[in-house]
Structures are given as structure tokens and as C-alpha cells.
Amino acid sequence: MITQLHHVQLAMPVGQEHLAIRFYSNLLGLDIEPKPDVLAKRGGVWFRLGEVRVHLGAEEPFVPAKKAHPAFLCHDLDVLAQTLKSAKFHVHWDEKLSGFKRFYTADPFGNRIEFLRPAT
Template sequence: MIVGLDHVQLAAPPGSEPRLRAFYTGVLGMTELAKPPVLAGRGGCWFSAGGAVLHLGIEEEFRPARKAHPGLRVDRIHDLAATLKEHGVPVVWDYDLPGHLRFHTEDPVGNRLEFLEPTTV
């Protein structure tokens, strides 16, 4: 019955939208999606790139998850890592997944993000 993944929702603290926009659009190059008017009043923001869609929703008692994260497939992973480092964003490489280059980082509010690129076809 499941035909695909529509989006991944991450939480964020109230008032963090400007920092999220700067990171997801300015650093990662994602496109901000307009939220439907009925949902816009709740705050937060939505972003997309390629087939990935991330919703960042406002949570009053926000605490970033320590383990849960989206895994975002990328091209030119080394270029992305360099861009993140240029913006002062930490990059932690992990070589434990066979057939992939990958690293983890955090967005401005502490959400864990994984970026990976297959090394085999």
C-alpha cells in the first residue's frame, strides 16, 4: 500500500524560523515551500531539494533528538562537507556503512542530519 515517502518532520523551537531558513536555503541550497494558509499560523517552515521534503514544525518544549534523523542522499558529498565547514557547521564523517560515504551534522537548532552518497552502483 505504501508508494513512497512524502516528507520528514523535524521539530524546532519557537522563533527559530530565520535561522532555519538561513541554513536550509542559504547553506544547503534547498527551496522553501509555501505552507498552506491553514497551517502557516502554526509557525515552522518547509523545504525541498531533489525528492527530499523536510517540514520543520514548532514545538514549545523542543529538545533535539539525539539519534533520530533524516538521511539525505547527495551528490558531491565532499563539496557539501566543505561548504558546511566554511559556514562553521561541524562535519563528523562515519565510514561504517559499506558502499557509502557519509557524515552527520546538526542544523542550527540541534537536529541531527545525515548526508550520504553511494560509492557503488
Template sequence: MTYNFKKIDHVQLAAPVGSEQQAREFYGKLLGFKEVEKPEALKQNGGVWFKAGDVHIHIGIEHSFRPAKKAHPAILVANLDTLKYRLRMYGINCENDDKLPGAKRFYVEDPYENRLEFLERLE
């Protein structure tokens, strides 16, 4: 039997108890992701799910929450500079990084201090 990987279905990031509204503000209103209704059997766990194009981010509630400072999703973006401008308008610090050949990218922290990478390939 053989198998092959197709793509990552979603990325789950942890958040503290009771922080769903912060997720809606950051991922929904600021970044422009659409909220996706969780299946009924999973709603009791808390958290909130988002989607933008093929990018799916699930915010999961963790009782002993600690932010992911190194591990992170890397989200491919068209018009990266426009996103950076928008984030900076809302006071979000964008940490530029030019170490990846063939790409421009920057890092931000979500409201829970989880690291996020946004990048655009230079082709």
C-alpha cells in the same frame, strides 16, 4: 485490499518557537533548499517548509522542544565532498562515519541540534 509504500513524502524536524529565520538561513541559504509556502490552514502553527529535488523537510515548531540527537533523516547526495567542503567553510562540524558498507557519509547538527545525515552511495 492490498497497499504498497511508494516513498517518504517529507520529514518533519522540530524547532523552538520563533526560530523560522534560523531555518531559512541553514536550510535555505546554506544548504540550498527552496522554501515552500505552507497551506493557509497550517501557517498559524508556525514553522517553515523546504524542498530540494525530491527531498522535503518541514520544520515544525514545538513549544517543549528537545533536539533529535539520534533519530534523523538521511539525505542522499551527489558530490558529497563538495557539500562537506561548503558546510565546513561556514563553520559546520561534519562528523565522518565509515561504518556503512558501500557508502560514505557524515553527520551534522542543524541550528537546533537536530541530527542530519548526508550520504553518497559508492557504486
């Protein structure tokens, strides 16, 4: 039986790890998690913050996930939204999920990412 989600895997273009690090580590605050040597040869980069894990795998040809996406619970959405806007990432607020405040953005590769918190 499933007990929890271990990680989310997203695709990224080959050789673009620096852009993944800028977004997921520098802007979102996730730590880089070392990949096992056998997997590191494939490219990509892994991130972790507590129990939240995001793996970016290099894929060729690359196609971004426009609909499927991870959704991250956050403490201060307004600060995060401003951080992303300042870094030139588009922020799209959405009020369609009752009981939550949320927005969407796209990572540097066009993968859809959702951020939300319970409404007060």
C-alpha cells in the same frame, strides 16, 4: 500500501525560522515551500527540492532529535562538507556503513542530519 516517503518532519524552537532558512535553504539549497494558511499560523517552515521535502515544525518545549534523523543522498559530499564547515557547522565523517561515504552534522537546533553517497 506505501509507495514513497512524502516528507520528513523535524522540530525547531518557536520563532527561529530565520535559522532554519539559513541552513536548509541557503546552505543545503532547498527551496522554501509555502505552507497552507491554516498551518502557517503554527510557525515553522517547509522546504523542498524535487521530491525531497523537509518540514520544520515549531515546538515548545523544543528537544532536538539526537539519534533519529533524515539521511540525504548527495552528489558531492566533499563540497557540501566544506560548505557546512565554512558556515561553522561540525562535520563528522563516518565509515561504518559499507558501500557508502557519509557524514553527519546537526542543524542549527541540534537535530542530527546525515548526508551520504554510494562509495566509488
